[in-house]
Amino acid sequence: MQRSMGILGTRWKPIIIYTLRDRKARFGQLDALIENISRKVLTSSLKELEEDGIILREEFKELPPRVEYTLTQKGKALIPIMCQLAKWNEEYYADGISM
Amino acid sequence: MQRSMGILGTRWKPIIIYTLRDRKARFGQLDALIENISRKVLTSSLKELEEDGIILREEFKELPPRVEYTLTQKGKALIPIMCQLAKWNEEYYADGISM
DNA sequence: TTTGATAGTTACACAAAGGTAACTACTTTA
């Protein structure tokens, strides 16, 4: 648990993972999809998630540059858990806002 | 997700919840069962978990005083999720240490 | 009267996480 929380236990990382659950996304897309996140936190969260093997970063050497982020297998394995958490939240708060 | 993480996203709260999964415990027992936690953090975590309706605090006016902590229904509903997280951890790190 | 047990609280400090705003680098387009 301690280690799991070391990986996930921040404000934004679970949101980033959940956002990537069914799509790949570019840096700017994540910045737009996730409201209120700062680019700085997005950068550092993505870097740490990559180091932890949760997401994959693919750099395309085009112009303008393009970078795509996707979940790894290990990252995808977290999705059902996060869905359960979202469900728990809905069930016990029941205000319709879970993300 | 943001709110769920606001409740669980600290170093010790998931450990406390997991420790209470199948038992009630007194303050001093939790302090002994959970290695390395400080009484201060235990106090504040228990207080916040109580405010969030995850645990129940029962005070017995005896001498010496006795206080028992148990999970509420809402708290118990988190247990399967935390077990899945522990399983995820074991699966992808596979060193046998999950708590 | 001092010790022991229980369940904390208080003061202080440190480190990590998060926020804001300005800046960088590269190249194409106007």
Next chain:
DNA sequence: TAAAGTAGTTACCTTTGTGTAACTATCAAA
């Protein structure tokens, strides 16, 4: 020559979480 687009970085600051050590309150027993 200047703006626009992409993907960041950097400096600075505030907030939150955690840690240590000492202290509190109450009563019983020695």
